[in-house]
Amino acid sequence: MIRYLLPENGNFYKANLHCHTTCSDGRGTPAEIKETYKEAGYSVVAYTDHDVLLPHNDLTDDTFVALNGFEFAVGEFNKPWALTKCCHLCLIALDEHNLIQPAWHRTEYLYGRNKEYRDQVQFDPTKPDYLRAYNADCVNDVIRLGKENGFFVTYNHPTWSLENYEQYSKYVGMDALEIINTGCLVEGYLEHNNAAYDDLLRQGKQIYCIAADDNHQQCPTTDPKCDRFGGYTMIKAKELTYSAIASALKNGEFYASEGPEIKTLWYDEDTKELHITTSPAARIICTTQARRTRMADLSMQGKLVSEAVFTLDELDGYARVTVMDDHGKCAYSNAFWNL
Numbered sequence: 001m002i003r004y005l006l007p008e009n010g011n012f013y014k015a016n017l018h019c020h021t022t023c024s025d026g027r028g029t030p031a032e033i034k035e036t037y038k039e040a041g042y043s044v045v046a047y048t049d050h051d052v053l054l055p056h057n058d059l060t061d062d063t064f065v066a067l068n069g070f071e072f073a074v075g076e077f078n079k080p081w082a083l084t085k086c087c088h089l090c091l092i093a094l095d096e097h098n099l100i101q102p103a104w105h106r107t108e109y110l111y112g113r114n115k116e117y118r119d120q121v122q123f124d125p126t127k128p129d130y131l132r133a134y135n136a137d138c139v140n141d142v143i144r145l146g147k148e149n150g151f152f153v154t155y156n157h158p159t160w161s162l163e164n165y166e167q168y169s170k171y172v173g174m175d176a177l178e179i180i181n182t183g184c185l186v187e188g189y190l191e192h193n194n195a196a197y198d199d200l201l202r203q204g205k206q207i208y209c210i211a212a213d214d215n216h217q218q219c220p221t222t223d224p225k226c227d228r229f230g231g232y233t234m235i236k237a238k239e240l241t242y243s244a245i246a247s248a249l250k251n252g253e254f255y256a257s258e259g260p261e262i263k264t265l266w267y268d269e270d271t272k273e274l275h276i277t278t279s280p281a282a283r284i285i286c287t288t289q290a291r292r293t294r295m296a297d298l299s300m301q302g303k304l305v306s307e308a309v310f311t312l313d314e315l316d317g318y319a320r321v322t323v324m325d326d327h328g329k330c331a332y333s334n335a336f337w338n339l
């Protein structure tokens, strides 16, 4: 039996799953973001302004899907800001009509421009105002509320957040880890979270990985601090509609990248062979639960690789693939299980 880890049929749609606009502390308006991302070849943007879930369905058309979401943050206080640990989650609504914001507080937490949108936020008035505290119980509660209420929940930029194993090993239930965050990378944070992803997977957490811009700026792409068009997620869906994109997200039918392409990825359950085809790459690496990493690399022969086959077995636990091009740019597949 062949198991398609990226669907056999459908189209790839380029997505930025973490974005800030003038509705919080970003510089571009939602419409400007749509236009510039479309020009750059994107079909999907998740609007995840800080703390306010707002509808952007007016931006969705035949060529573009605007996903509605928000970014939740909780952190330490009473410390210099540069030393405070925090946890940020993006909650992306899986249904375009789902606009009730979970974990909402009617008077606290908003700052800057998102305060102007407070009255537009829809919430369940029978629920008490949600109080935040920086601990795993609160983070897990928000993840649970997000999942129960139909959101795709990502755990964002642990490197920038100064979170390490002690914190994130206690977080449960999120759908995905942000393995690349452009905004953090351009600020100089080493926001390629490979180690964190394997840490979570080796704990038995079955989560996906995404790449996103977390863009706030509006500057030329030649500016070294431009935080647009870096890490993106390639979603394979049957059509460009809100529901098809949401369902592909939920099913892990995507990969994260900052350049290289993963064209096909499938597993033959009989021969236990993992097959991948890619754009020309310096290396294709297969990482698993175990200390038995495998790699396709023909650089000694002066050649690039664009396909690989890795034979797996039960000891591998999970497997995921990294494709690195000859400039060091990477694409990351989701992990898969049941080898």
Ligand SMILES: [Zn+2]
Binding pocket: 071, 088, 156, 157
């Ligand atoms: Zn954040």
Ligand SMILES: [Zn+2]
Binding pocket: 018, 019, 020, 071, 214
């Ligand atoms: Zn953000």
